[in-house]
Amino acid sequence: MSPEISPVAEKHEGRAPMDLLRFATAGSVDDGKSTLIGRLLLDSKSIFEDQLEAVESTSQSKGYDYTDLALLTDGLRSEREQGITIDVAYRYFATPTRKFIIADTPGHIQYTRNMVTGASTADLGLVLVDARHGLTEQSRRHAVLLSLLRVPHLVLAINKMDLVDWDEAVYEKIHNEFTAFATKLNIPDLEVIPISALQGDNVVTRSENTPWYHGPTLMHHLEHVHVASDRDLQDVRFPVQYVVRPKSDAYHDYRGYAGQVAGGVLKPGDEVIVLPSGMTSTIEGIDLFDQEISEAFPPMSVTVRLADDVDVSRGDMIARVNNAPKPSQDIDAMICWMTNEPLRPRQKLAIKHTTRTGRAMVKDIQYRLDVNSLHRDQDTRELGLNEIGRVQLRTTVPLLCDPYAKNRTTGSFILIDEATGVTVGAGMINSGA
Amino acid sequence: MTQTHPDYQLSQLDQLEAESIHIFREVAAEFEKPVLMFSGGKDSIVMMRLAEKAFFPAKIPFPVLQVDTGLDFDEVLATRDNWVNRLGVRLIVASVDDAIKNGVVVDDGKTSRNRLQIGTLLNAIEEEGFTAAFGGGRRDEEKARAKERVYSHRDEFGQWDPKNQRPELWSLYNGRLHEGEHMRIFPISNWTELDVWHYIDREGIEIPSIYFAHERQVIKRDGMWLSLSDAVQPREGETVETKMVRFRTVGDKSQTGCVESEARTTAEIIDEIAIARVTERGATRGDDRFSEAAMEDRKKEGYF
Structure with a gap:
């Protein structure tokens, strides 16, 4: 080992260090989510000619009179055939200041499982609503899941503002309604932006149609939202x-x-x-x-x-020495269940937490959380596919854990079916005892 | 003592590096027999560098597997040997020619070498009993890859089932396997082509010289410049020209096209890519151009 202590930063010769932002989008094609992502990729010049040409020719062959930017993000042929998106897809684009990783989660099938997966690594969540319809059950569910996964920044993009004549009152109404709802959640940072993904208003360039809006464009916000303080720099783990x-x-x-x-x-x-x-x-x-x-x-x-x-x-x-997690075998956690066969008390599973692997037994399912109403169903005896609930586990090895609210790495775990080897649950620790 | 980062911020390249190193270490810790699939291309060289860093000062604790198509560029093989010798890792070469000879794959004269690699690769993985194979795939390369996991499960036939992928949350990777199954591991999933070039530039590491602009005898075919070689000879109506070119990807000689370029350094390549308008695969890989779903089909069969 060289005895010299050399600063890591010095290795970047001449090049401005670029920052990284991971964000999750959720919603259905109807909300214009795919169009918005296509717009971000196109306007940041992350789409290549051959990709655009492929999408243009597909649009034509489908008889559209416009280029369906949504086609840019429809990955697998089996999905294209069915016209739906079945899995989390990751997209990449960069501007001179930041690189972006989008976890693009589908709106329909396997909704919760995909959203939870995409949000687990996200710094920011992007929720889209259609200005004509306002907040829907789905947009509330998005916000609940992002809050549960402790995604620190949330953007509510009110899309299709062109279809409501850029009416400030529509924006205000949805804004207020969402703010009232968000008080019940953990959303430390919220930005509400009026946009038209199809026409590009307030996505990358400021719209002349919204003189009453003084906030940032979506791209400006993505480029400048401060994520450095989201990490825990106090507690050594x-x-x-x-x-x-x-x-x-x-x-x-x-x-x-x-x-x-x-x-x-x-x-x-x-x-x-x-x-x-x-x-x-x-x-x-x-x-x-x-x-x-x-x-x-x-x-x-x-x-x-x-x-x-x-x-x-x-x-x-x-x-x-004076700041260490307490080893614990009794874990109280929120669990998102991701497989058809329900989670039941007494069930035994493999658990992976940080770099530790052991077995866990379900001691009790305390309640099932209705992600639409936030109602806690205490009578439940099991958790079905895509359901979330509060669960008590007993583990064979002590977990060295923190509450998920404090540390998303030491507060999270996955559950694995020991017979199939499949990941069947995602856990966020409330506390260990 | 010097403070490394007064604001405790890592550049995006350092963040990507940290994530990839984490993946290498997880695999080395949890899998019985990992192997690194090394093509000699820039992505696999970045993987070698990351593996070198992950275990330093110890040697990389797994061997390197290369599928020899018999049509590899000499420059690529030379770079491979330099890397393998410098790091002192074991190199396993699985030859497509041998696989044809032994009846592992069938060369019907119509199938590309790239496609014959699939059977050769799967056979090598099975023969050696590898349980995890690192690949240099990136999610930005192609639409089908955008949904690929970092740990990509393959059944006992080496196939990928896109509808039945395991959810992948946080940085908690699930490496459970049944007998005969294996895992493809993609440590640079989140890197883009530009990230790879920035990293090669920053690390100052050796890549095959054909990535840089040089004079070469080429033939225009299907809108691509192919290098004149024993595998590529002019057909009727085609002429041999001398051009200043470079390769954006390295595959076998019969399939991999080059682009006209003056870029002689990594910095110049970065400038060139930053304004490039065609994806690297679309531009120079004949095998991906047959259909929009070409990659998806090959992946299901067990392609890298």
Whole structure:
């Protein structure tokens, strides 16, 4: 190891470091979602000529007199044949300031499962409503799921404003209605933007049709929304993924713990605790490839070396002595169920939490959450496909977890059917006891 | 002590790198027999770099598998050897010619080499018993790939079932397999072509020289420039021309076209791509152009 501490940032020679924003869109074709995504890709010049030509010729062969931008995002042939979108699709575009990853989730089939999947990694959620119809059950459901998944930023795009003559009163009514509804949810940041995806108003360029609107265009907001403070930089959480032991002549005694920082800032010299063993040590060094770095924070993938020869393996977690999660085998969580066979009490499943894998048993299903009304159905005995409920689990191994509201990495888990190997549930931890 | 990032912000390239390294480490920790599929192309070279970083100072803890079409560019094979030697990893070469000889795949004279690779690859995976195979696929390449998972499950026939994919949440990957099944792993799913080039530029790593502009004898066929070689000879009405060209992807010689270009450095390539109007596959891969669903069909069969 080079004894020099070299700043990571210096490696970017001359090029302005570009930022990354992941956002999830939800809705049906009727809301103009695919058209909006097509518009974002087109106006940011992320669509190539051959892609546009393919879409133009398909539009023509279908007898449309316009280019159906929605066709840009209809990926699989089986979907095109059925005219529906069946799965989460990821799209990419970039502007000079940011790169964007869109998790595009379909509106109809497998709705909740896909939305939860897309939202799980999103910094921002984009909910579309049709100005003519206002808030629908579906748009409320979008907002509930984004809130449940703790997506920190939400944009409500009121689309098809051209079809209501750019009426400010329509915008205000939907805005107010949504704000009232959102008070029941966890939505720290909300922006409501009047747009026309088809014509491009307020998507990338400011519309002359909305002199009464003083907020940003959608693209401006996506480019500038502040996401850096969304991470937890206070509480050190380092799930150990892999133990690096070269056993080569040059690195004979090297022993490093590789992982991706899930929370807090780690620095050489920090006193740390290894969970679940409770052994303490000091960070001797942090390596990023062949460089020693002075600090590591989320979402960096690094290798941590400890001063003492303590026993650390995959599934362990490095935290601070006075700020560590309590190992817990009784987990209280919201679970989204993703398979046909319902979740029932006493059921046994495999569980994966951070880098830890074990088994879990369903102790109790406390209630099923109606994502349309937020009503809690306490009489439920099971959770069906695409249902969400509050569940108590008992695990074979202690989980080193935090509430999901505090940390989306150490607060989440997946459930796996041990017979089929399929991912059947997604969990967000309320608390561990 | 120097503060690395006064604002605790990672550039998007660093974020992509961190995500990919995380994926490599998960696979190395959870799978019994991973392998990295190395084509010698820029995407697989980026994967090699990421794998190198993920396990440093230890060696990459899995071998590298290359499908030799028999029509590979010499420059690509040279770069492959340099990488493999520098990192000290084991190279397994699965040859399409051998597969034809052994009856693993059938060369009917009409099927492209690229397609024959599928059977050759699946056979190699089965023979060696690999449970996870890293591929350099990116979701921005093609519409069918946009719905591909990072962990893409393949049944015992090596097939992909797009309707039956496992949901993939947060960064919690599910690597459960049954006997005979394997997982394709796409660590650079979220990278775009431009990201790959920015990364190659930033890391200063070796890629095959055919990516850079050079003079070459070429033949125009189906609107593409194909390189004159033992596999590509002028047909009636076609003329051989000398052009300044470069390749945007590397496949087999009979299928991979080049584009006219003056870009001699990665920086110049980045400038060129930033204003390019045609996707890399649409421009230069004959095998993807037969139908809009070409890629989807090959993926279902077990293509990378």
